[in-house]
Amino acid sequence: MPFKATGIPDLLVYEPKVHGDERGYFFESYNANTFHDEGIDIRFVQDNQARSSYGVLRGLHFQLAPYAQTKLIRVLEGRILDVVVDLRTGSPAYGMVHSIELSAENKLQLLVPQGFAHGYSVLSPTAEVMYKCDNFYNKASEGGILYNDPALAIDWGIPAGKAVVSEKDKVLPLFADVQHNFIFQQ
Template identity: 75%
Template sequence: MPLTATGFPGLFVFEPVVHHDDRGYFFESYNANTLHKEGIDVAFVQDNQARSTYGVLRGLHFQHAPYAQTKLIRVLEGSIMDVVVDIRKGSPTYGQVYCLEMSAENRLQLLVPQGFAHGYSVLSPIAEVLYKCDNFYHKASEGGIRYNDPALNIDWGIPLADAVISPKDAELPFLADCPHHFTFQP
């Protein structure tokens, strides 16, 4: 599972090695030893899976400490625009956005460390997304940033007029007003 740095400290793209033959294909979608060799030691404890239709926009979400989560995200069906925002105070990329088109076909995965807000929009008729988390979901620790924060100017890959957004996500604060206590640890 080759690891590619993104320019955001701790944020990596994984492109697994896919073995094709006349039966189809095979690849390791996750291997703790591979991450460990790259200096990443994450113990995942929960898998989440979501199925959505075109235009669904989820995010930008995070959990406050001590329930903050590192996530390893991949697409099982369809395609998405995956978006993260660095919210670690003192980070050289604080307040910056990273976007990656991920699909079942390109098999890219994104390792998102604690201290990032995460979301995605669905680009295909249907998308199924799976993500591993290193901490359990804790409702009281939910936090988020509004998807259309003008200071972030996110290109979600879909017209926002077509976006299907939950009432909760539509009322999230902008980054400048978002309470969070993440600090960058070099």
């Protein structure tokens, strides 16, 4: 089974089957049939790619419904600590933080459903991150949570003085003050 549960409903780790030999490796980073066979039917409409240096911290971001996005995140080069927070009102994991190291080496991917705040920190000298989205970017629906909210106590794996954070991300609200419209669906 290529999908592993995380302990948070609907948040899954995808581990593609990698075929390697003396020439290198090959794997399907995404196959709609593989996802469908596991009961996951998502129509991805946008791919995003970002390159960052060590210490860059992006997040925690989300888009409000009806522009919320499911994301399938993977690393093409380097390694990151990928972090999500469940924002779905009524979820048994509401407010829970989950983090996982994704890298070009381990080829793991994180399937993040709509209703989660998402961010990552770069742990290698550089990292190139690609993620698929099931909804288009909509600037007016942007939201976020302050990356260093003490209530969430996220260890980003970067020493405090080495984190490179955008001015926009430094002024996001605390988790307790965040406004969102996500509802957990069973």
